[in-house]
Amino acid sequence: MITTIKGDITGLDFDIIVNAANNHLLPGAGVCGAIFAKAGKELEKECQKIGYVKTGDAIMTQAYDLPCRKIIHTPGPIYSGSDQDEECLSACYWNSLCLAYDLLIQEKRERLSIAFPCISTGIYGYPHKEACQIAVKTVYQLMNEYPEARKIDVLFVCYLQQDYELYKEELSHYAFRR
Ligand code: AR6
Numbered sequence: 001m002i003t004t005i006k007g008d009i010t011g012l013d014f015d016i017i018v019n020a021a022n023n024h025l026l027p028g029a030g031v032c033g034a035i036f037a038k039a040g041k042e043l044e045k046e047c048q049k050i051g052y053v054k055t056g057d058a059i060m061t062q063a064y065d066l067p068c069r070k071i072i073h074t075p076g077p078i079y080s081g082s083d084q085d086e087e088c089l090s091a092c093y094w095n096s097l098c099l100a101y102d103l104l105i106q107e108k109r110e111r112l113s114i115a116f117p118c119i120s121t122g123i124y125g126y127p128h129k130e131a132c133q134i135a136v137k138t139v140y141q142l143m144n145e146y147p148e149a150r151k152i153d154v155l156f157v158c159y160l161q162q163d164y165e166l167y168k169e170e171l172s173h174y175a176f177r178r
Pocket of ligand 1: 010029163
């Protein structure tokens, strides 16, 4: 299932929540700051050990004091208006889903839940509508190419009403290919 809600991602007891991270995995502000604040100091320690993640790549950590089980950290692109923006933002969703699928296999799970924030649309300045279109397109692309990945339930968590409206509209245009 691929759906959307308006809300705070840090309160979800999902298998995985995704962090709109920075390359150095520092607490920062925005959704990232909220995740680090609620997860506790142990998350900072684990992230310090990892040290650096390239834009568009994704890594997984424990979730510590958060109600979810794991956190996937993926640094989105700082919007520049170049062709690479879309590629990098799409890679964030694609690579996060690949990690989620690895976990599903590793734990021999029937289903697994993952929640995404609207990566790059805050401090990193990505236009909301374009970012939403890339996010939804990428998730459907992966699940159409790899139908096994449909065992992953995806929730787009929108902090802003504006994003929630965009996701509802965008999702209404999509369905899985057979
Ligand atoms: N739950 C869900 N979404 C949220 C929450 C929340 N609790 N808080 C904010 N958002 P941003 P970016 C939304 O700025 O643009 C950080 O300092 C927000 O409305 O958090 O990828 C990092 O460390 C927006 O739609 O992330 C990086 O340095 C979305 O989350 C940098 O900012 C993303 O906004 C990353 O910038």
